[in-house]
Amino acid sequence: MKAILIIGDGMADRPLKELEGKTPLEATEKPFLDELAKSGICGIxxxxxxxxxxxxxxxxxALLGYDALKVYTGRGALEAVGSGIEVLPTDIAFRCNFATVDKxxxxxxxxxxxxxxEDAAKLTEDIQKAVSEEEFEADVLFKNTVEHRAILRLRGPELSNMVxxxxxxxxGRRVQKIMPLDDxxxxxxxxxxxxxxxxxFHEILKNHEVNEKRKEKGLLPANIVLFRSAGKLPDLTPLTLKYGIRPAVIxxxxxxxxxxxxAGMKPILVEGATGTYATNVMAKAKAAxxxxxxxxFVLVHVxxxxxxxxxxxxxxxxxxxVKIDGLVSYILENTDPEETYIAVTADHTTSIATGEHEGDPVPIVLRGPYVRTDDVAEFGERACAKGGLGRIRGKDLMPILMNFLGKVKKYGA
Amino acid sequence: MKAILIIGDGMADRPLKELEGKTPLEATEKPFLDELAKSGICGIxxxxxxxxxxxxxxxxxALLGYDALKVYTGRGALEAVGSGIEVLPTDIAFRCNFATVDKxxxxxxxxxxxxxxEDAAKLTEDIQKAVSEEEFEADVLFKNTVEHRAILRLRGPELSNMVxxxxxxxxGRRVQKIMPLDDxxxxxxxxxxxxxxxxxFHEILKNHEVNEKRKEKGLLPANIVLFRSAGKLPDLTPLTLKYGIRPAVIxxxxxxxxxxxxAGMKPILVEGATGTYATNVMAKAKAAxxxxxxxxFVLVHVxxxxxxxxxxxxxxxxxxxVKIDGLVSYILENTDPEETYIAVTADHTTSIATGEHEGDPVPIVLRGPYVRTDDVAEFGERACAKGGLGRIRGKDLMPILMNFLGKVKKYGA
Known part of the structure; x- marks a missing residue:
C-alpha cells in the first residue's frame, strides 16, 4: 500500500459575492476532484x-503529524534547508529580502x-566577500536564492533565534532595529x-555599481537587506523512523x-515546477x-x-x-486503486476577500481500498463538512494515512 | 438513573468486498441495535x-474515562489482577505462555x-514447588489460568516493568533474552x-513426565514458559471515587x-460467559x-x-x-426506559481483511430519557458517523454517560 497526499496551498476559501456565495473551490468545474469525493471519504x-x-x-x-506549535522554531532555518544550505543545530538562519530604502x-x-x-547574485557575491574579511563574532554565510530572496546563516557558539x-x-516605515525577544x-x-x-551590508550596497546601473535604468536600487524570521532547526523525529516508510516530496x-x-522526506526536483501560476502541474503529477x-508516501505541493x-x-x-484537478486526473489514471491511497487537502484557508490566511477549516478527501466511503459527491468546503471523517485536526491526518498503510503500531494488548 | 455500556470487542470493521462494500456490522440484520440507533443519539x-x-x-x-496512554503500565499486571492474583504496587507481573521449543x-x-x-496445572504445581526451594532475589508466584496461559508475579524491592x-x-524464531528497556x-x-x-522453568519442564506423556500421545510438549508484557499496577482513580457510583463489569x-x-468495578462472574464464540450472551444479558x-453502571464486554x-x-x-443484538433485545425488554441509559460501542476496529486492530473510529449509540435523538436509523460505522454526537474521543464517553446520571460535578460558578 502507498499514499499520495496533494496539498493545494491556501486552496480553501470563504464564500465570495462575485461567485454568488460560492467559494472558488465550489465554483470551479473539477470533475476528478469530485470523482475522488464520490468514491472516497471526506471531512474538514x-x-x-x-x-x-x-x-x-x-x-x-501539522499535516505531517507533528505538534506544530511545539516544534516550530521559525521560518529562517526551514527555508535555508529547503534552499540547500546546510544548517547545524547550533546555527541561526534569517530569511532575507533585498529591499529599497530612502536616505x-x-x-x-x-x-x-x-x-x-542576476543582480541579486552580484550584490551577494560582494557582500559575502567583504563579510569574510571582517570579524562578526560568528561565521557568516549570505546567499541569495530567487529574485529578492536570500538567506543569512550565522554559525558559532551562543546564538539564539529569539530575535x-x-x-x-x-x-513607508523605517527599518527596525533587531531586538532580543527574551532575556x-x-x-x-x-x-x-x-x-x-x-x-x-547597507554600507556595501548603498553605492554599489549594480545599484548605480539599476538607477540609470529606472530600477529601484537594492540598497539594504532586511533580516526576517530568525530560526533554528526544529527537533523532528523523521517520518522514516516514526513510521518506517520511505517518504518523498515534490x-x-x-x-x-x-x-x-x-521530516526525513526525499525532495524530488521537477523541471517546470516553479511554485508560480506557470508551474508545470502535469510534470509534478508524472513525477509523483x-x-x-x-x-x-509522496507529498505533492502546489x-x-x-x-x-x-x-x-x-x-x-x-x-x-483546474490544474490541480488535472493532476488528480493523471494520478487516478496511472495508479492502482487497489494499492494506492490518494488524499487531497489544503494547508490552510486563504481568503480572496481579505488576502490573508484565515482560521477556517479546509476540506479533505481520502480515497483508497479500505476507506469507509460516504455520500459526499463534491470536493468543496461545505460538501466535505458533511463527510464521514467529520472534523479532524491537521496532526490527525498522518496517523490516519499511515494506519491505512499498516504503518502504525498497535499499543497495548 | 442507571447506565449499561455494551462493548463489542473489535466489533467495528472496514468495508469488505465479500459483503459488497459493507462492513460486517452494516451487513448484519440486527433490529434491536438499529432500534437503539433510531431512538437514541449516535456518533463515532x-x-x-x-x-x-x-x-x-x-x-x-480510555472508554472508562482514563488518559490511557498516560496510565497504561503494561498488560501483565492487568491480566494478573483479572485472573484473581493479588498484585501490590511494587510487584511486577508477566503474562506467560506455555510453549514448545526445539533443542x-x-x-x-x-x-x-x-x-x-489440566496438564498446565500439573506443570505449574511442580514449577511453583521447585521455585519455592530456590533463591531468586524476589518472591516468585507462578500460576496457570486457562489452557496455555499463565501469570508470573515477582514481589520484592527494586523491580521494574521496563523489561x-x-x-x-x-x-521459527529463537526464544529472546529478556533485556532491560531503560537504564x-x-x-x-x-x-x-x-x-x-x-x-x-525450562530445566523443570524439558523432561517432565507430563510432557513425556504428551509426546507419547502425539501432543506437543510444554517445555518452556515464555514471559511477555511485563506490567505493574496502573495508578487509577477508581470510578467509585471519581463519580460516586457503584460500577460493575461482566x-x-x-x-x-x-x-x-x-477502575473500582465489581466483577460479576456469569456461568457460560467464556470469552469465546460459544459464550452465553443471554446469561450475560440477564446478569446485567x-x-x-x-x-x-454496568459494563458488558463481549x-x-x-x-x-x-x-x-x-x-x-x-x-x-446477532448475539449482541439479542443481548440488546433482552436489555431493552427488561429495563425501564425512563430510568436507564443504554450505550453500545466497540473498543476498536479489528479488520477482517488485515486481521489486525486498526485506527479507524468505532460507532457509538446512546439511548436514554434525555439524549438529543438524531435521525440515524441504523447502528453501523458509516450511519453513526452522521449522528448527533459527531466524532468524539474514547475518554469523552464516561463523562457523557456520568453526566446523564447526574454524577459529574459542575466546575466553576
Whole structure:
C-alpha cells in the first residue's frame, strides 16, 4: 500500500459575492476532484485548531503529524534547508529580502522592485566577500536564492533565534532595529551581531555599481537587506523512523521543501515546477506517479492557489484548481486503486476577500481500498463538512494515512 | 438513573468486498441495535485518537474515562489482577505462555498445542514447588489460568516493568533474552531474575513426565514458559471515587476484567460467559439486568467479535453481532426506559481483511430519557458517523454517560 497526499496551498476559501456565495473551490468545474469525493471519504480539517490561521510551514508540520506549535522554531532555518544550505543545530538562519530604502532608512519597496536574480547574485557575491574579511563574532554565510530572496546563516557558539526582524513589514516605515525577544545573553548577542551586519551590508550596497546601473535604468536600487524570521532547526523525529516508510516530496517552495526535508522526506526536483501560476502541474503529477515506484508516501505541493488568494485574483485561483484537478486526473489514471491511497487537502484557508490566511477549516478527501466511503459527491468546503471523517485536526491526518498503510503500531494488548 | 455500556470487542470493521462494500456490522440484520440507533443519539469514537490502533486494555481504559496512554503500565499486571492474583504496587507481573521449543530454543508452537488446562496445572504445581526451594532475589508466584496461559508475579524491592519479552512472537524464531528497556538498576535486576527463571522453568519442564506423556500421545510438549508484557499496577482513580457510583463489569476476559477491577468495578462472574464464540450472551444479558438492581453502571464486554476478526471469519463475526443484538433485545425488554441509559460501542476496529486492530473510529449509540435523538436509523460505522454526537474521543464517553446520571460535578460558578 502507498499514499499520495496533494496539498493545494491556501486552496480553501470563504464564500465570495462575485461567485454568488460560492467559494472558488465550489465554483470551479473539477470533475476528478469530485470523482475522488464520490468514491472516497471526506471531512474538514482544522490545520491547528478552529479559528487559528497558520503559516504554510506550521500547517505543513501539522499535516505531517507533528505538534506544530511545539516544534516550530521559525521560518529562517526551514527555508535555508529547503534552499540547500546546510544548517547545524547550533546555527541561526534569517530569511532575507533585498529591499529599497530612502536616505532615512524608510522602506520604499520591500523587494527592491522584485530585483532580478542576476543582480541579486552580484550584490551577494560582494557582500559575502567583504563579510569574510571582517570579524562578526560568528561565521557568516549570505546567499541569495530567487529574485529578492536570500538567506543569512550565522554559525558559532551562543546564538539564539529569539530575535526580532528588521523588516518593518510595510512600505513607508523605517527599518527596525533587531531586538532580543527574551532575556538570554544569547539573544542579546545575536541581535547585536545582526544589527552590525545590517549596517555593514547597507554600507556595501548603498553605492554599489549594480545599484548605480539599476538607477540609470529606472530600477529601484537594492540598497539594504532586511533580516526576517530568525530560526533554528526544529527537533523532528523523521517520518522514516516514526513510521518506517520511505517518504518523498515534490514542492518548488524552499520553505515547504525545508520542512519536508527535515521530516526525513526525499525532495524530488521537477523541471517546470516553479511554485508560480506557470508551474508545470502535469510534470509534478508524472513525477509523483514515478516516485511511487520507490517511495511509500509522496507529498505533492502546489503553491499557485495561495498566490492567487493573496493577489485577490479569483479567476487565477480557479485556474489553479483546474490544474490541480488535472493532476488528480493523471494520478487516478496511472495508479492502482487497489494499492494506492490518494488524499487531497489544503494547508490552510486563504481568503480572496481579505488576502490573508484565515482560521477556517479546509476540506479533505481520502480515497483508497479500505476507506469507509460516504455520500459526499463534491470536493468543496461545505460538501466535505458533511463527510464521514467529520472534523479532524491537521496532526490527525498522518496517523490516519499511515494506519491505512499498516504503518502504525498497535499499543497495548 | 442507571447506565449499561455494551462493548463489542473489535466489533467495528472496514468495508469488505465479500459483503459488497459493507462492513460486517452494516451487513448484519440486527433490529434491536438499529432500534437503539433510531431512538437514541449516535456518533463515532476514536478510542485514543484518529488513526491510532489500541489494544483492548488501552482502549477500555480510555472508554472508562482514563488518559490511557498516560496510565497504561503494561498488560501483565492487568491480566494478573483479572485472573484473581493479588498484585501490590511494587510487584511486577508477566503474562506467560506455555510453549514448545526445539533443542536450540527455537519456538515450534507459542501455545504448546493449546495445552489442556489440566496438564498446565500439573506443570505449574511442580514449577511453583521447585521455585519455592530456590533463591531468586524476589518472591516468585507462578500460576496457570486457562489452557496455555499463565501469570508470573515477582514481589520484592527494586523491580521494574521496563523489561522486554522472551516471546519472539513468531514460530521459527529463537526464544529472546529478556533485556532491560531503560537504564535503571531496577530494570537490569528484573531482567536478570527473569532470565534466570526462564532457564530454571525450562530445566523443570524439558523432561517432565507430563510432557513425556504428551509426546507419547502425539501432543506437543510444554517445555518452556515464555514471559511477555511485563506490567505493574496502573495508578487509577477508581470510578467509585471519581463519580460516586457503584460500577460493575461482566466480562470473561481476564485482561479486561483486570482493567475494570482496577477502575473500582465489581466483577460479576456469569456461568457460560467464556470469552469465546460459544459464550452465553443471554446469561450475560440477564446478569446485567440483575446487576442494575445493585449497581449504577454496568459494563458488558463481549469478546467473540474480535476473535472472529483476528481469525478472518466474516460469518462468525456476523453471528456474534446477532448475539449482541439479542443481548440488546433482552436489555431493552427488561429495563425501564425512563430510568436507564443504554450505550453500545466497540473498543476498536479489528479488520477482517488485515486481521489486525486498526485506527479507524468505532460507532457509538446512546439511548436514554434525555439524549438529543438524531435521525440515524441504523447502528453501523458509516450511519453513526452522521449522528448527533459527531466524532468524539474514547475518554469523552464516561463523562457523557456520568453526566446523564447526574454524577459529574459542575466546575466553576
Amino acid at each position: 480539517i482544522d490545520p491547528i485548531s478552529p479559528g487559528f490561521p497558520p503559516g504554510s510551514d506550521v500547517a505543513t508540520l 532615512d532608512l524608510v522602506v520604499v519597496d520591500r523587494r527592491a522592485g522584485r530585483i532580478a536574480t 526580532s526582524s528588521s523588516d518593518p513589514a510595510y512600505v 538570554t545573553l544569547q539573544a542579546a548577542r545575536t541581535a547585536k551581531i545582526a544589527n552590525k551586519l545590517m549596517t555593514f 514542492c518548488a517552495l524552499p520553505l515547504i521543501r525545508g520542512v519536508c526535508k527535515l 506517479v514515478k516516485a511511487l515506484e520507490s517511495y511509500d 503553491k499557485g492557489t495561495d498566490l492567487a488568494s493573496h493577489d485577490g485574483k479569483v479567476s487565477k485561483k480557479m485556474e489553479m484548481i | 469514537i476514536d478510542p485514543i485518537s484518529p488513526g491510532f490502533p489500541p489494544g483492548s486494555d488501552v482502549a477500555t481504559l 536450540d530454543l527455537v519456538v515450534v508452537d507459542r501455545r504448546a498445542g493449546r495445552i489442556a488446562t 522486554s519479552s522472551s516471546d519472539p512472537a513468531y514460530v 535503571t538498576l531496577q530494570a537490569a535486576r528484573t531482567a536478570k531474575i527473569a532470565n534466570k527463571l526462564m532457564t530454571f 466480562c470473561a476476559l481476564p485482561l479486561i476484567r483486570g482493567v475494570c477491577k482496577l 439486568v440483575k446487576a442494575l438492581e445493585s449497581y449504577d 469478546k467473540g467479535t474480535d476473535l472472529a476478526s483476528h481469525d478472518g471469519k466474516v460469518s462468525k463475526k456476523m453471528e456474534m453481532i
